[in-house]
Amino acid sequence: MENTAATEIVGTQSETGHTAESFGYKQELHRGLTLKDLIIYGLITMLPIAPIEVYGLVAQASMGMVPFVYMIGIVAMVFTALSYNTMSKEFPISGSVYSYVQRGLNPHVGFVTGWLIMIDYIMCPALLTGFAALWLNPIIPSVPNYLIILVFTIINTAIIARGITLTAIANRIFLVMELVILALFIILAVKYVFIDGHGAGGFSMAPLFQADKIDLGFLATATSIAVLGFLGFDVISTLSEEVKNPVKTVGRATVSSLLIIGLLFIAQTYVAALAHPDYENLDPDMAMFDIAREIGGDWLYYTFIIVGVLAVGIANALAIQSAISRIIYSMSRDKLLPFSGVLGKIHPRYKTPFNATVFVGLVTLVVGVTVSIESIVQLLNFGALTSFLLLNITVFVYFLVKKRKRGMRAYLKYGLLPALGFSIIAFVWSGFDSRTFMVGFAWMFIGIILGAIKSKGYKEVPPTLKDV
Numbered sequence: 001m002e003n004t005a006a007t008e009i010v011g012t013q014s015e016t017g018h019t020a021e022s023f024g025y026k027q028e029l030h031r032g033l034t035l036k037d038l039i040i041y042g043l044i045t046m047l048p049i050a051p052i053e054v055y056g057l058v059a060q061a062s063m064g065m066v067p068f069v070y071m072i073g074i075v076a077m078v079f080t081a082l083s084y085n086t087m088s089k090e091f092p093i094s095g096s097v098y099s100y101v102q103r104g105l106n107p108h109v110g111f112v113t114g115w116l117i118m119i120d121y122i123m124c125p126a127l128l129t130g131f132a133a134l135w136l137n138p139i140i141p142s143v144p145n146y147l148i149i150l151v152f153t154i155i156n157t158a159i160i161a162r163g164i165t166l167t168a169i170a171n172r173i174f175l176v177m178e179l180v181i182l183a184l185f186i187i188l189a190v191k192y193v194f195i196d197g198h199g200a201g202g203f204s205m206a207p208l209f210q211a212d213k214i215d216l217g218f219l220a221t222a223t224s225i226a227v228l229g230f231l232g233f234d235v236i237s238t239l240s241e242e243v244k245n246p247v248k249t250v251g252r253a254t255v256s257s258l259l260i261i262g263l264l265f266i267a268q269t270y271v272a273a274l275a276h277p278d279y280e281n282l283d284p285d286m287a288m289f290d291i292a293r294e295i296g297g298d299w300l301y302y303t304f305i306i307v308g309v310l311a312v313g314i315a316n317a318l319a320i321q322s323a324i325s326r327i328i329y330s331m332s333r334d335k336l337l338p339f340s341g342v343l344g345k346i347h348p349r350y351k352t353p354f355n356a357t358v359f360v361g362l363v364t365l366v367v368g369v370t371v372s373i374e375s376i377v378q379l380l381n382f383g384a385l386t387s388f389l390l391l392n393i394t395v396f397v398y399f400l401v402k403k404r405k406r407g408m409r410a411y412l413k414y415g416l417l418p419a420l421g422f423s424i425i426a427f428v429w430s431g432f433d434s435r436t437f438m439v440g441f442a443w444m445f446i447g448i449i450l451g452a453i454k455s456k457g458y459k460e461v462p463p464t465l466k467d468v
Contacts, residue, residue, distance in 0.1 A: 039253045040175050071266060076226055080391065086414070087391065089251055098331060104398035120384045153365045189291075289308075382439070
């Protein structure tokens with residue numbers, strides 16, 4: 001029955017020219033995801049309780065205005081999210097920004113873009129499982145971190161390799177778990193402040209806006225923090241070939257999940273700021289956990305840690321590993337990566353990029369055990385933001401230059417909006433430290449050399465791109 005349904009879906013979409021086949025690919029992945037599944041996937045990737053990781057650092061950097069920082073983040077990232085929305089309708093295929101730049105701008109620039117986003121995604125599961133291991137250490141100090149990373153990696157790889165439907169089920173379970181603990185935190189914080197009279201003792205505008213402390217320097221810092229805090233919304237587009245109606249749902253889910261997660265970030269950080277107004281004495285690493293202990297006692301403190309570990313080490317890492325597996329699959333079926341013949345294979349039974357998934361699991365394990373968290377973060381930020389820059393350029397070039405769209409609506413949608421997205425990302429990108437640039441450009445250079453070898457000096461393109 002499942003295969004019949006998938007065939008009907010593919011047949012329906014074939015009439016509108018929005019299947020993988022219309023772009024020169026064979027439809028191998030199972031189409032079973034809905035708009036709701038994609039929104040859940042996006043929320044899980046950005047992590048509803050993500051502020052627990054950085055609340056202390058952000059509070060001190062923003063002088064207590066953490067909710068305001070996330071407000072800036074929504075505004076800053078929505079323009080790039082709209083660019084994803086636009087390109088996902090035009091090219092509803094796996095590969096995300098790799099496919100969009102490849103087909104909308106230039107096949108060779110697309111490869112470099114895929115190479116950049118690949119290091120972003122492929123390093124991220126290692127970072128997340130590393131965080132989970134660090135948080136678990138105080139609870140089970142006798143268990144070495146590498147063993148915790150191994151367990152999480154095996155669980156995630158098994159779920160993703162088994163099928164996208166199983167991944168979607170896991171996402172729903174973890175999302176409910178995160179939202180429940182988040183609701184408890186908000187309810188207890190409200191009680192702590194408004195009923196018990198602790199903390200700020202009531203409503204306060206201080207966490208939302210302090211005019212005397214806001215200047216260009218503050219906005220620069222806040223924008224940098226906020227943009228990096230929302231990374232991950234783009235992974236939804238990697239599932240385009242596993243969605244029942246990608247043209248309508250992928251872009252909508254991308255923008256919707258960004259807005260929903262922003263509201264969740266603002267709500268939880270606002271009540272946290274009310275519960276503990278004195279941001280200067282917060283522990284940078286455990287601030288949110290410590291606030292949970294203040295408002296709910298030890299049980300909430302330890303529950304928050306356990307949920308945080310599961311959310312980061314499994315749910316969040318699961319979503320990212322699923323995304324990078326599909327990008328590697330997309331690049332491999334174009335014969336652009338080493339061992340493409342293996343990595344571009346789909347499991348005949350599970351209809352998943354099985355080999356790519358296992359490969360990512362192995363990389364996660366090796367990187368998580370051998371590379372420092374600081375080094376991983378540097379590569380993540382460079383790869384993601386550089387690919388966002390190229391995406392916004394692609395929207396402008398593809399629609400206004402190649403397709404010659406004209407009119408005020410076209411100039412707004414394909415000119416002004418991506419220009420704003422590009423400007424914001426470029427501003428944050430320019431603030432990277434020298435080490436991040438050194439590591440990032442080194443990785444880019446490797447990709448350029450590999451691309452030259454695979455394309456015989458950038459003279460050849462994959463058969464599916466001959467007309468691009």
